[in-house]
Amino acid sequence: MKKILLRYKAFVAVSSLFILLLIYNYALGLKVLTITAYSFKEMLLVIPPIFILLGLLDVWIPKETMVKHLGPNSGFKGILLSFFLGSAASGPLYGAFPVAAVLMKKGAKFSNILIFIGAWSTTKIPMFLFELTSLGAPFAITRLLINIPGIIIIAYALEKVSSKAEIAELYSNAKKYSD
Amino acid sequence: MDYALYIIALTLLGISFFKNKMKTKQALKKAWKAFENILPEFLVVIALVSFLLAVVEPAFIAQVIGSESGWTGVILATLIGAVTLIPGFVAFPTAALLLQGGAGYMQLGAFISTLMMVGIVTLPIEQKYFGLKLAMYRNGFAFLFSFLVAYTIGMVVPNL
Numbered sequence: 001m002k003k004i005l006l007r008y009k010a011f012v013a014v015s016s017l018f019i020l021l022l023i024y025n026y027a028l029g030l031k032v033l034t035i036t037a038y039s040f041k042e043m044l045l046v047i048p049p050i051f052i053l054l055g056l057l058d059v060w061i062p063k064e065t066m067v068k069h070l071g072p073n074s075g076f077k078g079i080l081l082s083f084f085l086g087s088a089a090s091g092p093l094y095g096a097f098p099v100a101a102v103l104m105k106k107g108a109k110f111s112n113i114l115i116f117i118g119a120w121s122t123t124k125i126p127m128f129l130f131e132l133t134s135l136g137a138p139f140a141i142t143r144l145l146i147n148i149p150g151i152i153i154i155a156y157a158l159e160k161v162s163s164k165a166e167i168a169e170l171y172s173n174a175k176k177y178s179d
Numbered sequence: 180m181d182y183a184l185y186i187i188a189l190t191l192l193g194i195s196f197f198k199n200k201m202k203t204k205q206a207l208k209k210a211w212k213a214f215e216n217i218l219p220e221f222l223v224v225i226a227l228v229s230f231l232l233a234v235v236e237p238a239f240i241a242q243v244i245g246s247e248s249g250w251t252g253v254i255l256a257t258l259i260g261a262v263t264l265i266p267g268f269v270a271f272p273t274a275a276l277l278l279q280g281g282a283g284y285m286q287l288g289a290f291i292s293t294l295m296m297v298g299i300v301t302l303p304i305e306q307k308y309f310g311l312k313l314a315m316y317r318n319g320f321a322f323l324f325s326f327l328v329a330y331t332i333g334m335v336v337p338n339l
Contacts, residue, residue, distance in 0.1 A: 011222040018226065028233065036229035043225060047214070049188035055210030056191055059202045090184060092264065094224065094301045097308040098213050114317075121321070122295040127271075134271035135278065135287070138339040139332060143288065146331050154320045161316050170310060177216055177308065 046091035051098065058102050066106035074109060079152070082112040086119025087128075096120035104174035110167050111159045118151030220304045227300050228264045235263065237273055238280065244290060246283030253329045256286040260293030261322060264300055285333025292328040296321035 005012070018036075022029030070078050089096065099120075100113050108116075123144060131140040159167075196203040244256040265273065274287055282290075297318050298305065305314040 008219045008222070011219055011226070014223055014226045018230075032230050032233040035232050036226055039225045039229045039232075043221065045182075046184055047221070049184040051210040051214045052188040052192055052207070053184075054213060055206035055208070056188075056195055056203075058209050059206040060195065092301075093295070093298055094221070094304045097305055098217060101213075101308050117317070118296075122292070127295075130271045131291070134275040135291075136336075138336045139284065139288070142332050142335045143292070143328060146328055150324050150327070154317070154324060157320055158313060158316055162313055166310065166312070170308075170313070173310075174308070177213065 046095060050091055050095045054099055054102055057099075058105070061106065063106050066103070066108055070103065070106075070108035070112045072109050074112065078109060078112050079115060082108075082115040083119045083123070083148075083151075086116040086121075087123045087125050089120050089124060090126050093117075093121045098177070101174040101177045104171050110162075110170075111155050114155035114158050115151055118155055122147050123151070217304060217307065220307065224264070224300050224304060231263055231300070232265065235259070237276060240290075241277045241280035241282050244277070244282045244286035246281060246286070248283065248286060252283060252286040253289045253326065253333075256290040257293045257297075257322060257325050257329070260290040260295075260325070261297040261318075262299045263294060264298060265294060270294055283333070284336045285329050288332030288336075289325055289329035292325035293322060296325065 018029065018032060021032060068074070069081055074081070086096070089099075096117050100117055103113050103116065104110075128140060128144060131143070162170075192203065192206075195206060240259060243259070244252045248255070270291070274282075274291060277290075278284075278287060299318070302314055302318070305317070309317070
């Protein structure tokens with residue numbers, strides 16, 4: 001019990017602040033709570049299935065398959081596949097991080113994981129369609145065209161700034177988080 | 180559309196169960212453990228984001244990032260986008276409203292780009308998987324990149 005409380009201490013603190021807000025500014029407090037409830041509903045729509053898919057991926061896809069398609073020797077096809085996997089996703093960016101951990105554990109190449117994260121963040125296909133209808137084709141297409149090289153450049157720049165030891169540590173961390 | 184992910188996940192779960200009960204059980208266990216592992220951070224992030232959304236009014240944003248606001252507007256737009264986390268299907272209709280409300284294309288490009296690529300409030304989650312250094316770098320690069328996106332959109336879109 002104490003352990004649980006300790007892990008959730010930040011959440012307990014934030015909840016207490018919300019209660020205080022409700023006391024001192026009822027209207028704003030209520031607005032915050034309404035939006036919080038809405039955001040939770042939103043989270044429930046995407047997060048549980050992402051984790052179920054992640055569990056299935058972990059159990060059913062053998063490491064060899066992942067290494068072959070996304071690993072150190074996956075080359076251009078690996079980049080394309082990473083882009084596709086990230087873009088086909090749905091849900092907010094924070095959903096991508098646990099998936100990235102499983103990809104690491106299964107031996108995907110670091111730059112491919114970073115491309116996957118980049119694609120998930122900003123070239124998601126469902127979001128592109130949304131953007132197209134709300135802001136028009138010139139806006140959405142221009143952004144997509146500049147994002148594709150941008151994601152790749154950012155991925156390689158991030159790989160450059162990380163030392164081999166740091167990357168190795170992230171990979172061993174990833175094992176811990178998805179076992 | 181809303182339930183698409185559930186349908187996909189449950190269908191695959193069903194197939195998995197049909198093929199191998201043990202493995203399916205193992206998958207669900209792993210799913211739960213991975214979820215519970217990040218849940219404390221999730222809860223805090225969601226609460227903070229909701230607070231921000233309640234405090235910041237769309238009308239205020241439209242005013243700050245108007246089409247005449249130039250690079251000052253772009254900088255403000257990138258900052259607003261970086262600290263907020265709005266789900267896409269709320270963000271794009273909101274952006275469309277901002278556009279009608281007088282926001283400029285260049286500023287909106289900056290806003291949308293950092294909104295999607297930069298996550299200040301989700302840093303605690305990102306850090307857990309990628310470490311503080313890399314998380315900071317990724318957000319920093321994405322932040323700078325958003326200026327390039329804004330510039331390009333500002334050059335291209337109003338002339339089309």
